[in-house]
Amino acid sequence: MRSLINVTLPGMGPLFVTGALLLGAARTEAQAAIATIDPAWLRADVASKTAEFKLVAGLTELNGGMNFNGFSRGALVVTVPQGGNLVLHFKNQDPNLPHSVEIIPDSGALPSGAVPPAFEHATTGRLEQGFSAGQSADVRFVARKAGAFLIFCAVTGHGAAGMWIRLTVSATADKPALGTAAEH
Amino acid sequence: MPRQVGMVFALCALLTGGARSAFADDGGWNAAEALRVYVSAYVHSRTPTYARQTGLACSACHTHFPELTATGRAFKLNGYVFRRSESLEGKNPEGQQSLLLNLVAPVSLMVQTSYTSTKKAQPGTQNGTVVFPDQLSIFTGGEITPHVGGFLQITFDPQSGQLGVDNADFRFATHTNILAKRTTLGVSLNNNPTVQDVWNSTPAWGFPYGSSAVAPTPAAATLVDGTLAQQVAGLTAYTMWNDRVYGEVGVYRSAPLGVLRPLDSTATAVISGVAPYWRLALPNVWGQNYLAIGTYGMAASVYPTGVAGATNRFTDFAVDIAYMRSFGSNSFTLDGTWIHEKQTWTAGGAANATNTLRTFRMDAMYHIGQRYAFTLAPFATSGSSDSVLYAPAPMVGSRAGSPDNNGLIAEVDVMPWQNLRLQFQYVAYNKFNGSSSNYDGFGRRAADNNTLYILTWLLY
Numbered sequence: 001m002r003s004l005i006n007v008t009l010p011g012m013g014p015l016f017v018t019g020a021l022l023l024g025a026a027r028t029e030a031q032a033a034i035a036t037i038d039p040a041w042l043r044a045d046v047a048s049k050t051a052e053f054k055l056v057a058g059l060t061e062l063n064g065g066m067n068f069n070g071f072s073r074g075a076l077v078v079t080v081p082q083g084g085n086l087v088l089h090f091k092n093q094d095p096n097l098p099h100s101v102e103i104i105p106d107s108g109a110l111p112s113g114a115v116p117p118a119f120e121h122a123t124t125g126r127l128e129q130g131f132s133a134g135q136s137a138d139v140r141f142v143a144r145k146a147g148a149f150l151i152f153c154a155v156t157g158h159g160a161a162g163m164w165i166r167l168t169v170s171a172t173a174d175k176p177a178l179g180t181a182a183e184h
Numbered sequence: 185m186p187r188q189v190g191m192v193f194a195l196c197a198l199l200t201g202g203a204r205s206a207f208a209d210d211g212g213w214n215a216a217e218a219l220r221v222y223v224s225a226y227v228h229s230r231t232p233t234y235a236r237q238t239g240l241a242c243s244a245c246h247t248h249f250p251e252l253t254a255t256g257r258a259f260k261l262n263g264y265v266f267r268r269s270e271s272l273e274g275k276n277p278e279g280q281q282s283l284l285l286n287l288v289a290p291v292s293l294m295v296q297t298s299y300t301s302t303k304k305a306q307p308g309t310q311n312g313t314v315v316f317p318d319q320l321s322i323f324t325g326g327e328i329t330p331h332v333g334g335f336l337q338i339t340f341d342p343q344s345g346q347l348g349v350d351n352a353d354f355r356f357a358t359h360t361n362i363l364a365k366r367t368t369l370g371v372s373l374n375n376n377p378t379v380q381d382v383w384n385s386t387p388a389w390g391f392p393y394g395s396s397a398v399a400p401t402p403a404a405a406t407l408v409d410g411t412l413a414q415q416v417a418g419l420t421a422y423t424m425w426n427d428r429v430y431g432e433v434g435v436y437r438s439a440p441l442g443v444l445r446p447l448d449s450t451a452t453a454v455i456s457g458v459a460p461y462w463r464l465a466l467p468n469v470w471g472q473n474y475l476a477i478g479t480y481g482m483a484a485s486v487y488p489t490g491v492a493g494a495t496n497r498f499t500d501f502a503v504d505i506a507y508m509r510s511f512g513s514n515s516f517t518l519d520g521t522w523i524h525e526k527q528t529w530t531a532g533g534a535a536n537a538t539n540t541l542r543t544f545r546m547d548a549m550y551h552i553g554q555r556y557a558f559t560l561a562p563f564a565t566s567g568s569s570d571s572v573l574y575a576p577a578p579m580v581g582s583r584a585g586s587p588d589n590n591g592l593i594a595e596v597d598v599m600p601w602q603n604l605r606l607q608f609q610y611v612a613y614n615k616f617n618g619s620s621s622n623y624d625g626f627g628r629r630a631a632d633n634n635t636l637y638i639l640t641w642l643l644y
């Protein structure tokens with residue numbers, strides 16, 4: 001909604017304060033931009049059964065920067081074959097907040113902070129303190145069991161505020177893939 | 185607020201040179217008047233205003249408020265500007281952003297109600313004091329522009345019945361890269377040395393977060409330990425490099441509230457020129473551990489009265505430590521500080537030409553989820569005996585002329601909701617104003633001041 005505003009101050013005559021006011025969204029304007037998948041985020045090595053995923057926290061201003069690769073609340077889905085290796089190259093680009101990553105089961109209610117990971121080694125470490133802007137970490141684990149999981153920021157309150165995307169470990173998929181889903 | 189009364193007398197003694205009157209019932213500085221000024225100096229709280237702005241639960245930024253988590257520290261360091269709530273944006277004709285306002289009014293309220301009981305009633309008073317409200321504060325703050333934010337607390341003091349400016353911190357923050365590492369640069373305008381700090385090991389946001397305003401507390405406090413709260417305006421510049429090195433320097437100048445300006449010969453405790461302040465901290469993270477060790481301090485030359493003539497000099501040097509370890513949903517935090525103060529009484533007001541004063545505090549807190557916290561906090565102050573600064577007086581004075589005190593605080597906090605705290609605190613003194621028995625020269629024992637303090641603390 002746009003509106004022109006003219007403000008008159010006593011004794012000062014008309015003062016044209018701004019050209020336009022846009023109600024509702026400095027950062028929601030950024031949120032309105034449709035996030036798109038960059039195929040370069042995901043790389044697969046069939047021989048070694050390894051998928052590498054570039055995971056960026058705070059890539060856009062969506063959700064106040066509390067997003068992975070510009071997606072939040074499960075809107076991005078990473079699918080990998082069961083039994084394969086998954087490497088997450090995590091980097092925090094959010095200028096405001098620290099973030100971390102762990103893989104947790106998709107079991108309904110979102111935890112407020114760190115919980116035991118769904119797979120051995122499936123965390124960046126420093127889960128509560130997080131990594132500040134510019135810092136990075138690699139997460140390497142074997143997706144041994146099929147099912148639905150979340151790639152979740154474990155810094156207290158962040159995941160619950162929507163900073164999570166989905167990980168599907170598929171017993172039938174033969175190669176990794178990226179897709180989108182409706183926000184939860 | 186266990187140190188409030190102490191600060192009152194410390195301010196009298198340290199700054200005005202009026203220790204005798206401070207301790208005397210009919211002195212030029214009476215405690216009630218002093219309390220009017222300082223009663224809220226050690227209110228430790230943060231505000232749902234920020235929760236509304238960020239869309240994050242209190243627990244994202246606090247273990248138990250006001251103790252900060254990593255997110256809370258980052259939010260403050262970056263100027264209180266992180267926001268997920270909707271905003272009103274203005275643009276100039278060229279399309280550049282010229283206004284950014286929260287659509288949610290950045291206002292919240294704090295209400296405290298308390299019960300205080302000392303082991304032995306204060307002379308001539310009724311024991312078992314209910315204060316309702318113990319404190320009533322209005323908070324406002326948050327993002328003002330994309331790089332400027334703030335925090336302002338307005339507090340109603342039930343003892344004076346007056347409303348006054350409490351803690352305030354407005355800051356600008358931006359980022360750059362230095363040596364290829366991310367660096368935060370900022371400037372803070374605040375009214376209480378260390379209120380701008382992001383660790384809970386320094387005085388303004390240190391433990392205890394809530395304590396009795398009516399119980400006796402030891403007489404002495406150092407300058408940086410809250411004595412200047414709301415009596416100064418400070419401008420400091422800070423930087424955090426790579427989340428590993430924090431540095432800050434600045435100056436404070438007298439800006440007392442409720443007195444005529446410009447300050448003149450009727451003023452008391454005015455800083456000559458400015459008082460430099462400095463801070464260095466080295467945080468580090470490994471595994472689920474967070475540790476920051478640091479140092480801070482300030483120095484001030486103070487006119488006992490007026491704005492000219494001889495001054496008394498106070499130089500504070502302090503070290504501090506802040507540690508946190510997570511155990512799943514539980515966590516352990518430890519904060520501590522040691523402050524050494526050198527006092528030079530060139531303008532008089534003390535029996536000795538120079539004195540020293542040392543304060544140590546540490547608190548170890550175990551948090552069970554977000555609902556319970558258990559704390560043990562030893563404290564100790566020691567220093568030069570001075571028969572003028574610490575003169576005998578019923579309950580608040582010192583028979584030995586000593587500032588020494590030590591003891592232990594035990595506290596249980598229950599938070600049924602994140603914005604409601606029930607606090608049960610017991611303060612046990614081993615030594616009070618120099619002695620364990622007959623410390624005031626009027627037969628009172630240190631243990632007589634042991635205090636049970638029950639507090640309900642609401643933020644909304």
